[in-house]
Amino acid sequence: MAKFIGTVVVDKDRCKGCNLCVVACPLKVLELSVGVNVKGYHYAEMKSPDSCIGCGSCGVVCPDAVLSVYRVKAE
Amino acid sequence: MAEVALMKGNEVVAEAAIRYGCDGYFGYPITPQSEIMETLMIRKPWEETGMVVLQAESELASINMVYGGASSGKRVMTSSSSPGISLMQEGLTYMAAAELPCLVVNVMRGGPGLGTIGPSQGDYFQAVKGGGHGDYNLIVLAPASVQEMNDFVGLGFDLAFKYRTPVMMLVDGIVGQMMEKVTLGEFKPRWTKEQIEQNAPWALTGKKTGAPAKYITSCFLDLSQLERVNEHLQAKYKVMKEQEVRFVNNDCDDADIVIVAYGSVARICRKVAQLAREEGIKVGVLRPITLFPFPTVELQRLAAMGKKFISVELSAGQMVEDVRLAVGNDVKFYGRTGGIVPTPEEILEQIKKMV
Amino acid sequence: MEVNEMIKPENLVVGRTSVLKECPMHYCPGCTHGVVHKLIAEVVEEMGIQDSTIGVCPVGCSVFMYNYMDVDMAEAAHGRAPAVATAISRLNPDKYVFTYQGDGDMASIGCAEIMHACNRGENIVVIFINNAIYGMTGGQMAPTTLLGQITATTPYGREPKLHGYPLQITELIAQLPGTCYVTRQSADTPAAIRKTKAAIKKAFMNTRRGVGTSYVEVVGTCASGWKLSPENANEWMRQNMFEKYPVGDLKDI
Structure with missing residues (x-):
């Protein structure tokens, strides 16, 4: 089976820090930031980017559509 | 050659709607106006013009179907009688705020409450003072004949779209129920999609590439934005007051006493004026056709000539307040309620007391 | 591979649909409305x-x-969306018309309108968000509020003698001959959300067939109204809501 690597781009100023993406990630790639965005929310960011397989779960559950998930086949 | 028919006022509303290119009728049965929807169902205009006719589950649903149809730029209407019109007030205030055109026919019956099915003009305040919550008005047309019930369908739609506002045809049960000779209008096709986009560019017709999506709403949480919406509506009503006042002046200019009356009562009062003149009392009848906007300026012109006024109504004294606002407090009132119609003789008695 | 090399349009697997406007949604963090809005936009x-x-x-x-x-x-107006949609659909039969209502709007004040629109089999898509509470007005009891559930107007829990029973309106809708597709889904996990999207898509596709009303209930959360974190709200929903409101198709013709 082909392996994938992925990455998540967070539109951090639109993120409301609901944490649903963090929970949805099967590989615990994401966490909420220590700092806050312009709205005062702790926003989602990649804690362990190397673990991301680009499954898209975080983007699917995001109520504000602030996550873009990219995926490529691992070389 | 114009087509002439003998029809009930209610029936002619249905015929006129079909002939004027109405797109949809949504209604709920209530006496004394059920003939409107019954006539439409017999006529089956969906086979002829494509007009949609639907019996809704309630007056609430009817008026909100009208809201939906109007949102998409269609010429839509409903009809009901007093208790049903009360249920429609929510929809009407939303439509006034969202600036949606429509025609609502109210064939009034005696109230308050469930009241009676006899004729009445007891919904005057509700019709001309807004009716629902908030600051708004409807254009209110008051026909006095079957011919006018025919003519005001087209006029109503034209005014509704000209001003983007609900228009109410306020009819007493007599005019709705009586049969008269009527000259029917020519057939006009329903608006095409292109005509709707031209005549109602605000309408929901589907998002166009490169243009923003449109929306219809009456919700403005920002206080100053809502005040601007109100100012816009008031400016619109001011134009109506300047340009859309309609009335009939029957021999008022040489009269000493002016009867102000609308609908079927105005016709009774024409008889009163005739009887009075036979006895040497000069009486005229001023019949408002538009109850909003009200013929205030005409009344003031007559008042400046030193005339006395009496308002005669099938209500407990509603229109008289607008007459008094126009010409001052010295206005006599005579009215009957409960579905009872006054005779010319009893009105004449009141006139004689004014001499 | 460098991250920047990955971030290319051809590698995008989940992104923001252009049918959502740029305007940030006003919903509370974690709100189900955002998810379902997104799904409808993606389907469109x-x-x-x-x-x-x-x-x-x-x-x-x-x-x-x-x-x-x-x-x-x-x-x-409150509760009247199915009546509004009825006329839009009947007068514009070439359009895809959908309503979007919550439990208070659709199952309480708008109960008559939804029943009759579905019973007439209007060719519309009905999206019903059931979070068992009135969100906007501050968390009062909804018709779908569960027995024992605490809300602003059931501060001691919903009690049948005082407040009546939770209304399974979707089960009622499914019995109406005018409906062709009645389903209940949820939006708590990636898999559930994908199923919900498939249901919404099926409902919109049904508009082309013109065989009746398509109705999709989404059991959702109201983290603020329930006074829980978004993830705990999802857990509460799974433990409490699904028993009364089980997910799955009720009708598919």
């Missing part, structure tokens, strides 16, 4: 029907849905 984009879709918004938290969806929309 995938079906290529942005120019022929007309939506009807409710009164409630999603009253401003027209600020977020880049399709023509009408804002209906």
